[in-house]
Amino acid sequence: xxxxxxxxxxxxxxxxxxxxxxxxxxxxxxxxxxxxxxxxxxxxxxxxxxxxxxxxxxxxxxxxxxxxxxxxxxxxxxxxxxxxxxxxxxxxxxxxxxxxxxxxxxxxxxxxxxxxxxxxxxxxxxxxxxxxxxxxxxxxxxxxxxxxxxxxxxxxxxxxxxxxxxxxxxxxxxxxxxxxxxxxxxxxxxxxxxxxxxxxxxxxxxxxxxxxxxxxxxxxxxxxxxxxxxxxxxxxxxxxxxxxxxxxxxxxxxxxxxxxxxxxxxxxxxxxxxxxxxxxxxxxxxxxxxxxxxxxxxxxxxxxxxxxxxxxxxxxxxxxxxxxxxxxxxxxxxxxxxxxxxxxxxx
Amino acid sequence: xxxxxxxxxxxxxxxxxxxxxxxxxxxxxxxxxxxxxxxxxxxxxxxxxxxxxxxxxxxxxxxxxxxxxxxxxxxxxxxxxxxxxxxxxxxxxxxxxxxxxxxxxxxxxxxxxxxxxxxxxxxxxxxxxxxxxxxxxxxxxxxxxxxxxxxxxxxxxxxxxxxxxxxxxxxxxxxxxxxxxxxxxxxxxxxxxxxxxxxxxxxxxxxxxxxxxxxxxxxxxxxxxxxxxxxxxxxxxxxxxxxxxxxxxxxxxxxxxxxxxxxxxxxxxxxxxxxxxxxxxxxxxxxxxxxxxxxxxxxxxxxxxxxxxxxxxxxxxxxxxxxxxxxxxxxxxxxxxxxxxxxxxxx
Numbered sequence: 001x002x003x004x005x006x007x008x009x010x011x012x013x014x015x016x017x018x019x020x021x022x023x024x025x026x027x028x029x030x031x032x033x034x035x036x037x038x039x040x041x042x043x044x045x046x047x048x049x050x051x052x053x054x055x056x057x058x059x060x061x062x063x064x065x066x067x068x069x070x071x072x073x074x075x076x077x078x079x080x081x082x083x084x085x086x087x088x089x090x091x092x093x094x095x096x097x098x099x100x101x102x103x104x105x106x107x108x109x110x111x112x113x114x115x116x117x118x119x120x121x122x123x124x125x126x127x128x129x130x131x132x133x134x135x136x137x138x139x140x141x142x143x144x145x146x147x148x149x150x151x152x153x154x155x156x157x158x159x160x161x162x163x164x165x166x167x168x169x170x171x172x173x174x175x176x177x178x179x180x181x182x183x184x185x186x187x188x189x190x191x192x193x194x195x196x197x198x199x200x201x202x203x204x205x206x207x208x209x210x211x212x213x214x215x216x217x218x219x220x221x222x223x224x225x226x227x228x229x230x231x232x233x234x235x236x237x238x239x240x241x242x243x244x245x246x247x248x249x250x251x252x253x254x255x256x257x258x259x260x261x262x263x264x265x266x267x268x269x270x271x272x273x274x275x276x277x278x279x280x281x282x283x284x285x286x287x288x289x290x291x292x293x294x295x296x297x298x299x300x301x302x303x304x305x306x307x308x309x310x311x312x313x314x315x316x317x318x319x320x321x322x323x324x325x326x327x328x329x330x331x332x333x334x335x336x337x338x339x340x341x342x343x344x345x346x347x
Numbered sequence: 348x349x350x351x352x353x354x355x356x357x358x359x360x361x362x363x364x365x366x367x368x369x370x371x372x373x374x375x376x377x378x379x380x381x382x383x384x385x386x387x388x389x390x391x392x393x394x395x396x397x398x399x400x401x402x403x404x405x406x407x408x409x410x411x412x413x414x415x416x417x418x419x420x421x422x423x424x425x426x427x428x429x430x431x432x433x434x435x436x437x438x439x440x441x442x443x444x445x446x447x448x449x450x451x452x453x454x455x456x457x458x459x460x461x462x463x464x465x466x467x468x469x470x471x472x473x474x475x476x477x478x479x480x481x482x483x484x485x486x487x488x489x490x491x492x493x494x495x496x497x498x499x500x501x502x503x504x505x506x507x508x509x510x511x512x513x514x515x516x517x518x519x520x521x522x523x524x525x526x527x528x529x530x531x532x533x534x535x536x537x538x539x540x541x542x543x544x545x546x547x548x549x550x551x552x553x554x555x556x557x558x559x560x561x562x563x564x565x566x567x568x569x570x571x572x573x574x575x576x577x578x579x580x581x582x583x584x585x586x587x588x589x590x591x592x593x594x595x596x597x598x599x600x601x602x603x604x605x606x607x608x609x610x611x612x613x614x615x616x617x618x619x620x621x622x623x624x625x626x627x628x629x630x631x632x633x634x635x636x637x638x639x640x641x642x643x644x645x646x647x648x649x650x651x652x653x654x655x656x657x658x659x660x661x662x663x664x665x666x667x668x669x670x671x672x673x674x675x676x677x678x679x680x681x682x683x684x685x686x687x688x689x690x691x692x693x694x
Contacts, residue, residue: 145588145589146587146588147588147619148587148588148619148621148622204556205555205556205557206555206556206557207555207556208552208553208554208555208556209551209552209553209554209555209556209559209591209592209595210552210553210588210589210592212556212591213587213588213589213590213591214588238640240493240495240560240598240599240640240641241492241493241494241495241557241560241561241598242492242557242560243560243594243595243598243637243640244556244559244560244591244592244593244594244595244596244598245556245557245591245595246591247590247591247594248556248590248591248592249591251587251588251590251591252587272494272495274495275495275640286636289633290590293585293587293590293622294587
């Protein structure tokens, strides 16, 4: 998100990425396939130097076209695979580009399921050239277990009534709103796209369970007293498969503030519809109750709602209803102002 | 624990161990160093065929002394490293015994930190001989995420106010008490010693966080309607480092019944004493509240207390106090009868 994110994280427990990036779009035939690249362009413009497309590619980020050699020449640090083909595997016709990137002295960054080390010859070439192959889905080794020690600085964590409710987007938007007000703030990433945006982080869902809370502590180290870490949430306390990840993150993050993310149109867990989503009041209370274990001063400061597709009248009604029920500002980070939630956060 | 545990678990998501065992005691100089072997002798006597000791060993299980070849001849399935030297590493002077075991056609089972694959030549020898090297600290690959689907049969999970409070011991004692009453019951293991006792299981604290609840589902599959799985608990909802593991296990286990394990002499988390242990009533309520997500019919059936070192009068007072506060039978599985809790469970 900004340079301080990177400088904080020169230690063995972080994935740390070298910017700026050359964004590789492969043969993407639709913007949706290049979501990672668009996310980087929108949320980390200062880290994005150019784009590289294969002939069949039908997507553009509007960035300068560059070869790996030209990007390296201009100071790029990494080639980022910004496209996700079906199946999540590294395609064979990408191999020449990846080798070219290594030869040019760029790190290669991938969020694919398949490992970069499986590209024939690439690992040896990278070692010889002194560059890194970074699979951001793989967590660093040697993570500590949590100590429970309180850290200096302040922290906000986004939490949700379900998965995939804009927890990352909300955290990014709050970070930006704080920075625009001159408040020192860093976005702290816990998932692969977030890690590419921030330039560092730990993919929490891939961490061995005993170390999840410890990883969350490592993601957000001691900071200046009025500095805010805005931490990307994962999963949901109300999702039967992932609540453990969510709880470990909540305990390790030790947030002073939480923002509850919710989709008012959805009443059941999307991937397991036999499980109902609890009322907002219950969800907020359960997060606060659980978070009090490691930060007794935890408070709810806002509710982030998905309101796309609603007309203005409906949106206002839905936001007002959530505000009334929870007693905190409600907003849609894509549609409405974040001023009230930032005021509440800083009050 | 019994043969059905093993027969249930012929699938890729389980570590499945081949009995009976030849227990290797190395050069143990004190019973405490051979805790694993004593646990196996006490809780899985039917799986323990003999013992094998190096000349300097000063500990005995009272089992017949056997060489690997003699044990294999008599039908043994595995040599189990039943001793834990300082540091948890496999000692060099064990190598000849391990090679002898493989040559005799035994699987080798280890709970050490170091991997059996690191013993020079052992992996190749095992492959050539068609036997397995099993590090029970390593979870199986290809675990599923949780489905949330309710399974047939009934389940009890032991939970705790802290770690190391007798959750495994309590589960074993309840399983035995049920079996002695003629109730079909299996102990389901979630940690390494438990896995050796049961002959199968998954070491939950070593599972990647996204798969903990899925692993807990796999540990305790569909069973006959009146069959009880008694599942070994892990960690504590009130431990700032491990609560996520505990919650994932609770959600995946979907217990009909929980038993709360507690040490009345302890008021703070042992490894992180700045964190207080909540009152018993609060602890029970929080476990039930969290467990209701995947089993709305969850109920507390007992409280297991550590009362060693107390005189009879003190013990009675402490047990009566817990019974009065929680409204369920209290017991010490080492010191008092389990009859009342089993009655409650079956009622």
